[in-house]
Amino acid sequence: MVISAIQVLDRRFDLPNGSGSDATHTNPQYAYAVCVLKTDTSLEGIGLAFTLGAGTELVCQAIQFLSEKLVGQEIEALMANFGTTYRSLVDSPSYRWLGPHKGVVHLALAAIVNACYDLWAKSRQVPLWKLLLDLSPEELVNTLDLSYLEDELTREQAIQLLTEQYKTRxxxxxxxxxxxxxxxxxxxxxxxxxxxxxxxxxxxxxxxxxxxxxxxxxxxxxxxxxxxxxxxxxxxxxxxxxxxxxxxxxxxxxxxxxxxxxxxxxxxxxxxxxxxxxxxxxxxxxxxxxxxxxxxxxxxxxxxxxxxxxxxxxxxxxxxxxxxxxxxxxxxxxxxxxxxxxxxxxxxxxxxxxxxxxxxxxxxxxxxxxxxxxxxxxxxxxxxxxxxxxxxxxxxxxxxxxxxxxxx
The missing domain is CATH 3.20.20.120 (Enolase-like C-terminal domain)
Structure with a gap:
């Protein structure tokens, strides 16, 4: 199942009076910047990033820029070592400067990554929770980027933690x-x-x-x-x-x-x-x-x-x-x-x-x-x-x- 194109959607939803309000965000409009991964089949991967309306278009532009390298990728091959792909996306040199790892570009990354996992689960015809449970500890850790965490969580420690929990799941x-x-x-x-x-x-x-x-x-x-x-x-x-x-x-x-x-x-x-x-x-x-x-x-x-x-x-x-x-x-x-x-x-x-x-x-x-x-x-x-x-x-x-x- 090959990703053939990327579609980006700006979806905004008005709320009933008072709903969604808090002490800082007093008049919100709920919204999503949506990444859609088109494929050579009828299936699409859908990924969401949440916003409060204004500015969603900026996240959508960032999704378009960051997702370009996914076109042509086969979903199983992509997800088999997704941690490496994730790091290459998050550390795209020019866009990294706009964060790093926060703000508009990181919200865009969320939408892209969530679309990849959604498509992966759909391609295997299972809910996301079952897809994750079906992965071995090594396969799951292969989808993660543990960089900058090595002082607290190495790859080996992550696999060991998941392996220990596997015994009692x-x-x-x-x-x-x-x-x-x-x-x-x-x-x-x-x-x-x-x-x-x-x-x-x-x-x-x-x-x-x-x-x-x-x-x-x-x-x-x-x-x-x-x-x-x-x-x-x-x-x-x-x-x-x-x-x-x-x-x-x-x-x-x-x-x-x-x-x-x-x-x-x-x-x-x-x-x-x-x-x-x-x-x-x-x-x-x-x-x-x-x-x-x-x-x-x-x-x-x-x-x-x-x-x-x-x-x-x-x-x-x-x-x-x-x-x-x-x-x-x-x-x-x-x-x-x-x-x-x-x-x-x-x-x-x-x-x-x-x-x-x-x-x-x-x-x-x-x-x-x-x-x-x-x-x-x-x-x-x-x-x-x-x-x-x-x-x-x-x-x-x-x-x-x-x-x-x-x-x-």
Whole structure:
């Protein structure tokens, strides 16, 4: 199956009033820069990179530039040593200068890489999660680029880690029967009224969700505390409540407000300050313990994730396969997090479509803890095979590929 041409699409979707809003991104439009790998068959590989509308055209241009060398490649030969191809794409000399390994060019890489894995799974007529589980440790590591991680994770160590987990993976296959638990982010968008977050919380509980997330980061911290208390009172003490500041606070503000928000017993406080501030997150994590810090939605690459893990600056790793350099880098970071014994709970810029596959592999194939996956429903009607949630659980996808196909 040979890649014959590249098509790039700019897809943008308006949201209902208040949906998708947070303290930093107050009026978002959800969008994808889409890489389509055409082949000499009827199959196409679809890869997504997530944006908030404006600027998507820049990512699309970068996809066009970076993907040129894939034309003429046969998919099995390409993926057999994809780590080498990945490194050549990410280190294209001129385009590397525009990052390196972050921003518009790295988002473009995510779309390209995700399209390659999608086409690979479709060519083998299996869902992405099964494709990954069917690979041997060596074959999986061949798809990864471990450069700049050698001080913490060598190729040999990665293979050994996967081999050790292979021995016990049958003990974790039950997730394929139960599905993967979700948590609902859509109850607590920043621009929702107090009355609406209470109503949305009740609706989520009725749908079987027991874990919910509220956006915080208001100019008035008392607003955050009031709304967090409302959700806790509505959901009950047994519910799992996450709080997400979306980078709004500086470190002194975060230290003060996180302590006050501890009164509602949050499961984590997410992105409490600037996403590049390793030592700021470290200081916050140390100060608010035993409450935990989650971050990673806007961490752009494996090297910065390495630094966060080395500094013990995150308690939960929220790597996103449509933010970092696609599935390959997501799996690399998941291996690194496993080595540091930090759970991976992805941010779902793809609305959970690709990540429902990746968390299954992370749990079964890597031995990551089976916790839960974020659920955001706003784009599900645009997908050919939308993520299916029943009683608060992601159902295991059965269709070939990565569930990334969008309706025309």
């Amino acid at each position: 049958e003990n974790r296959n039950s997730v394929l029967t139960t599905g993967y638990k979700g948590y609902d982010t859509s109850v607590g968008w920043f621009n929702f009224s107090d009355e609406l977050i209470v109503e949305k919380t009740k609706q989520a509980l009725d749908k079987g969700f027991t874990a919910l997330k509220l956006k915080v980061g208001s100019d008035d911290p008392l607003r955050d505390l009031r709304r967090a208390t409302l959700i806790r009172q509505t959901a009950g003490e047994a519910a799992t409540i996450m709080l997400d500041a979306n980078q709004k606070w500086n470190v002194p503000q975060a230290l003060d407000i996180c302590r006050r928000l501890g009164s509602i017993n949050p499961y984590w406080i997410e992105e409490p300050t600037h996403p590049d501030d390793v030592f700021g997150h470290q200081a916050i994590a140390r100060a608010i313990a035993p409450f935990k810090v989650a971050t990673g939605e806007h961490i752009p690459n494996k090297v910065i994730f390495k630094n966060f893990l080395q500094a013990k600056a995150m308690d939960f790793c929220q790597v996103d396969a449509v933010r970092v350099g696609g599935i390959s880098e997501f799996l690399t970071i998941s291996l690194l997090a496993k080595k540091f014994n930090i759970p991976v709970l992805p941010h779902v810029g793809d609305m959970g479509q690709i990540h429902q596959h990746l968390v299954l592999f992370n749990h079964i194939g890597m031995g990551h803890e089976n916790l839960f996956l974020e659920h955001i429903p706003h784009l599900r009607s645009y997908f050919v095979h939308p993520a299916n949630i029943v009683e608060g659980y992601y159902q295991v996808p059965q269709e070939a590929g990565s569930s990334s196909d969008l309706k025309p």
